[in-house]
Amino acid sequence: MVQEPYFFLSYARKDNPDEFVKRFYDDLVLELRRIGADPAAQPPFRDVERLGLGDDWARVLGEAVGHCRAFVALYSPAYLNSLYCGKEWTAFRARLHEYRRETEMDVPALVPVLWAPMEGELPEEIARFQYHEAGMGQEYVTHGLMQILRTDPTGRAYRGIVERVAARVRMAADRFRLPFTPGLDLGEVHGLFPVAEHQRAAAPGAGHVQVFMAAGVVDPLPEGRRRSEYYGRSPREWTPYHPPKHPTVAHRAQKVIVEEGYTSNIELVDAELSTRLDETMVNNQTSILLVDPWSVRTPGYREPLADYDGQNRPATGVLVPCHESDEESGDDIVWQDLSRVFWRNWRRQNDPHDPLFRVRVGADEFDDRLAVMLAVAQNRLMEMESTTPYRLPEGPPPPPMSGLTIPNPPDPPDFPAPKDPDDDQ
Incomplete structure (x- = not known):
């Protein structure tokens, strides 16, 4: 049975204190269960939970991105400056494009969340995936979700955003099946990030x-x-x-x-x-x-x-x-x-x-x-x-050090041709 993570959480490690990412991830899973979704059957993917000692991390991440039902991206300046976040984002976007080519339908399965305030204008390809909607509040648009979570983790503003994100994830995960990308190698993906305007x-x-x-x-x-x-x-x-x-x-x-x-x-x-x-x-x-x-x-x-x-x-x-x-x-x-x-x-x-x-x-x-x-x-x-x-100044190399067996000639000689193994026969 192919594992289809209910959602893939994509985030930049650089400026995301783990306790806040984990809290949001846990709260999102709890909210999905509350509204009747069943993420336990196809567990969501968060790298620190699903990567084991000795795992080929690029392969494991690629498999998850290539098979997940929804993709939650925690937008921040560090996210848009992360090479591998860019690879994850671009690979999942390609699955959306393939679904549209096959069905002429757009699936809202890429769910951006404003994690930290952005700097500058987003490129059109990224901005078309809306990260806020009516009812999410001005504090979210101005300061991002991490600041709300930091200051009032049980408040109405935070709970309301989690509810909206969970609803988006459930709709995408339960109603649609995106085409898989088996054997996805993230190292071969040319991601859209880093975004120059957001590099620090x-x-x-x-x-x-x-x-x-x-x-x-x-x-x-x-x-x-x-x-x-x-x-x-x-x-x-x-x-x-x-x-x-x-x-x-x-x-x-x-x-x-x-x-x-x-x-x-x-x-x-x-x-x-x-x-x-x-x-x-x-x-x-x-x-x-x-x-x-x-x-x-x-x-x-x-x-x-x-x-x-x-x-x-x-x-x-x-x-x-x-x-x-x-x-x-x-x-x-x-x-x-x-x-x-x-x-x-x-x-x-x-x-x-x-x-x-x-x-x-x-x-x-x-x-x-x-x-x-x-x-x-x-x-x-x-x-x-x-x-x-x-x-360094031009000039001949210093004399060889005592005990150094490999010579350092002033002018590198022509390299010897490789020995033909048939010469010994």
């Missing part, structure tokens, strides 16, 4: 993290790589750990970033990397580079990454995931190639006192290493007197 300048400790990825694809595989199962059609589908499976490293990184209290978005490394990193500094943001060691053999990645290595970026971290059982990535030549691209940073690899350059990061340490990297990068950003990065 990043504040220390509660800012935005810009993630840049350099990773291979399945066709063609990176030079010398023969194992295709770690890659997909897009670099965003890279799964470096064994056995290769979802969540992708991009999904996993964004989950860590959300749990650390930040918003994020992911872009691919290209020739504009230096310019984009400059922009993050001007915007008072930290940044993370997720690098597939095999990708540095591709000029489109190698050159911008080598250019990054020649700059001082104290609020940028580099993380290179790798699984120890991936025998191909155990080849020292791969890591020599990587060391030639990052020859300035290579000497601080895995330095316990400088956690912004981590290589060969295993699956069981990825989350912790990334969380520490985010905290250190944010602290350094706060300490900087200037946000203008500068390039």
Whole structure:
């Protein structure tokens, strides 16, 4: 039996104290029961209740959004600046569009609730879903539901809004059946958020993290790589750990970033990397580079990454995931190639006192290493007197440190061609 959550509660973690979200969720469920709905048969979905330890969170969320009967969105500036709230909202809206295409009927199953006061005009595509109606009161329109709940959780104003939301949810859930979106992968959804007019300048400790990825694809595989199962059609589908499976490293990184209290978005490394990193500094943001060691053999990645290595970026971290059982990535030549691209940073690899350059990061340490990297990068950003990065002076590299077995030549040589396995036969 396919689970069809009676409603999906979509909200931004960043500015929503959990006790208020939980109170509203619980009150909405109680009101649905009071008016004769039966949400227990298809339990509503709130992520902290329905996600278990070890669950593939992107898959679980996608299944819920792709099958829920109604969708309750807690609008706030943080909601419209949340990448994954945007993916959830956009994916559910697509189901509404598909139903209209099939039936020529509009279903009021996307139920916005004004959680906190909005800033600026909403884009037309979002504004067409009305978040207030007659009888909800001026306090709600001015201050939002969270403020009403905070000041008078048993009052008539709050109860009246809960009743109206419950009535909307019940009508949508009981009268209509939207088309399902089975196997929905939220990572592949191009959401309408963040909405530019509602983005706020990043504040220390509660800012935005810009993630840049350099990773291979399945066709063609990176030079010398023969194992295709770690890659997909897009670099965003890279799964470096064994056995290769979802969540992708991009999904996993964004989950860590959300749990650390930040918003994020992911872009691919290209020739504009230096310019984009400059922009993050001007915007008072930290940044993370997720690098597939095999990708540095591709000029489109190698050159911008080598250019990054020649700059001082104290609020940028580099993380290179790798699984120890991936025998191909155990080849020292791969890591020599990587060391030639990052020859300035290579000497601080895995330095316990400088956690912004981590290589060969295993699956069981990825989350912790990334969380520490985010905290250190944010602290350094706060300490900087200037946000203008500068390039290190040109010149030959310093002599190798004692005990360092991987050379750092002044000019990276041509990369060796991959060895043909038939040569040994």
